[in-house]
Amino acid sequence: xxxxxxxxxxxxxxxxxxxxxxxxxxxxxxxxxxxxxxxxxxxxxxxxxxxxxxxxxxxxxxxxxxxxxxxxxxxxxxxxxxxxxxxxxxxxxxxxxxxxxxxxxxxxxxxxxxxxxxxxxxxxxxxxxxxxxxxxxxxxxxxxxxxxxxxxxxxxxxxxxxxxxxxxxxxxxxxxxxxx
Ligand code: ZN
Numbered sequence: 001x002x003x004x005x006x007x008x009x010x011x012x013x014x015x016x017x018x019x020x021x022x023x024x025x026x027x028x029x030x031x032x033x034x035x036x037x038x039x040x041x042x043x044x045x046x047x048x049x050x051x052x053x054x055x056x057x058x059x060x061x062x063x064x065x066x067x068x069x070x071x072x073x074x075x076x077x078x079x080x081x082x083x084x085x086x087x088x089x090x091x092x093x094x095x096x097x098x099x100x101x102x103x104x105x106x107x108x109x110x111x112x113x114x115x116x117x118x119x120x121x122x123x124x125x126x127x128x129x130x131x132x133x134x135x136x137x138x139x140x141x142x143x144x145x146x147x148x149x150x151x152x153x154x155x156x157x158x159x160x161x162x163x164x165x166x167x168x169x170x171x172x173x174x175x176x177x178x179x180x
Pocket of ligand 1: 034058059119
């Protein structure tokens, strides 16, 4: 029961921290939809409670500038460490950050790999269903291709999530008019 309470507290906290944030698609979904989707995928993959909590909080540092120390104090040092592992260094240029994700994926902890894999699944689904406004088809294709390069470094952590990613990518290419 303690774990369930902590997980629901993470959902509540994430909803508040991201209350003003929307997804970049035309429908401008509340950002918390994305966080719930990622947390659900991590839970369905058998992720431990700290991984599920970190899934809810995975964009808090990057998007809402929540200090890692606040996450450590409100949850635990382990949860904060997982969130830091999946947080890009925003002082780096975007292309460098994208290259870093590909290079570092294989070296992350198991919970961080689960969160990252679930995040890529959710993002590829979003690009297919409701792409960010202003993204050309070429940009969407480049994003999905890059996601596959990151996910290549996350193999072995969850066959279930790997299969879900493959389905999401195949669905994208079907919709995007090119065979997978
Ligand atoms: Zn995310």
